[in-house]
Amino acid sequence: MAKFNKKKSGELPAVSTASLPDIVFMLLFFFMTVTTMKDSTLLVENTLPNASEVKKLEKKDRVLYIYVGKPTREYQKVFGSEPKIQLNDKFASVSEVGDYILQERAKKPQELQNVLTTALKVDKEANMGLISDIKLELRKVNALKINYTTYEGDAFRNLQK
């Protein structure tokens, strides 16, 4: 009897919490690394204009991006300093925009293919001629919903240099 009594009175061994910090740190690092947005590296200068009547672009999975602007300094030797179009990670000409949209659209799930928005991230120094050409290409492939991505701010600041 005495033996059993002794066993019952013995307390439960405490669970070692020494590894808890490691687990939490693991979670911490996971979130710290995962929440950095994956964005294509910019090859063009991209100072967006300001606008005050903006709408938020919700649901990133339905957005296709087109960047337009002067090539950044290291690319200017090769590509010149005229505004260029950047699709994904490379420069493209106007005629490639349509194909790019069709390609990207085909990658999206069926139910999203009709609700895609094309976000035009255009440097404010670009000329409208190029933008008009892009818009014409977009109309050709029936990508009619576009968004001129801007910073939020007073639109009249655009006019000052």
Place this chain on the structure above:
Amino acid sequence: MPRRGAPPEVNAGSMADIAFLLLIFFLVTTTIETDAGLDRMLPPMEPPDDQEVIIRQKNIFTVNINKNGQLLVEEELTDLKDLREKAIAFLDNGAAPQGSPEYCEYCKGARDPESSDNPEKAIISLKNDRETKYATYITVQNELVGAYNDLRNREAQRLYGRDFTEMEAQWLNPETPSSIRDDLKDKVKRIQDLFPQKLSEAETSTSN
């Protein structure tokens, strides 16, 4: 002798708390940055039907931007700052006479017979040069959208006591519960129908 034996062990129990604190801090502060901008619809390549729609000249509000960023509004050189006001005056004009089916009872404009009949018929036509700066173009777009938003806000305030832009933002926000969104949808649609955005963009002109 104070140095004898192993050094006392540091209590690592609070380490977890510190790490949790950091974790929560990063969870809360990392906002996934959402882009914002001006939404526009491009016109389809081919009109749905071939029949010519006759639009009367007085229902068109022409805005021309030249390559130096100057504005020609209704054949008049205009400062960018006055554009919104002019656009509002045009959209809100409501020239259709009382009693006619096109009469606009919520319009508060001058009812000038030389300007638009009602907001549904009013079309803003925007034309720009190939050498126009994108920044200028966006400013003009912003002012025109702003004109629509100002008018829609006015009507939303009258009907529902709150701003249209705020209602629309809440409707588009995926975090809003669906019951509220369904309710908002009707209201937003109704306001949009009062002042439908009819912004036509002509092909760009080449200079000279």
